[in-house]
Amino acid sequence: MKIFCVGRNYVAHAKELGNDVPDEPVIFMKPKSALLQANTPFYYPEFTNELHYEAELVLRICKNGKYIQERHANKYYNGVTIGIDFTARDIQDELKKKGLPWEKAKAWDNSAAIGKWIDLKPEDMKKEIRFSLHKNKELVQEGHTSLMLFNFDKIISHISNYFSLNIGDLIFTGTPAGVGECVVGDELEGFIEKDKLFDLTVK
Numbered sequence: 169m170k171i172f173c174v175g176r177n178y179v180a181h182a183k184e185l186g187n188d189v190p191d192e193p194v195i196f197m198k199p200k201s202a203l204l205q206a207n208t209p210f211y212y213p214e215f216t217n218e219l220h221y222e223a224e225l226v227l228r229i230c231k232n233g234k235y236i237q238e239r240h241a242n243k244y245y246n247g248v249t250i251g252i253d254f255t256a257r258d259i260q261d262e263l264k265k266k267g268l269p270w271e272k273a274k275a276w277d278n279s280a281a282i283g284k285w286i287d288l289k290p291e292d293m294k295k296e297i298r299f300s301l302h303k304n305k306e307l308v309q310e311g312h313t314s315l316m317l318f319n320f321d322k323i324i325s326h327i328s329n330y331f332s333l334n335i336g337d338l339i340f341t342g343t344p345a346g347v348g349e350c351v352v353g354d355e356l357e358g359f360i361e362k363d364k365l366f367d368l369t370v371k
């Protein structure tokens with residue numbers, strides 16, 4: 169199982185971190201060990217002093233493929249949820265400055281949290297999706313698929329030009345504006361529309 173992540177897929181978020189708006193999807197990966205298993209506590213990692221949440225829609229791949237055309241891409245995923253691409257922002261800033269890879273900031277154990285899956289039927293594929301993240305019961309991030317620079321089909325097609333997609337792979341599709349810090353004791357709740365799909369407390 170592989171976990172793909174898209175960076176800078178919302179203009180307002182790219183700008184809040186001082187990044188350019190990309191002309192093709194920015195892709196990075198997390199290993200299987202990054203997936204926070206259900207009902208497992210999330211612990212604040214000891215190597216960072218600036219842990220950030222990034223709430224993102226996550227797709228579940230249901231069909232093996234390579235060189236997938238955009239117009240066929242919606243056959244390759246059948247589930248969506250909301251997840252958190254946890255980021256050690258202090259380490260990422262350091263690595264970016266030096267032009268080094270991001271794995272130590274992004275791909276560590278349990279850095280990919282996901283909620284309960286919503287199964288998608290073919291008629292759901294064209295629907296826009298609204299999602300949000302609440303921290304300690306306050307709205308901190310709100311996203312909408314219409315604001316994505318690269319939609320689900322473009323992302324799947326692009327990734328598949330470089331990597332085979334396999335059943336069970338996950339794609340974090342990028343975070344909207346409003347990323348920020350979380351500390352021990354913070355409660356993070358992720359919603360798609362009105363459905364709460366995860367509820368996680370930083371330990």
Ligand code: ZN
Nearest residue numbers: 222253342343
């Ligand atoms: Zn992210």
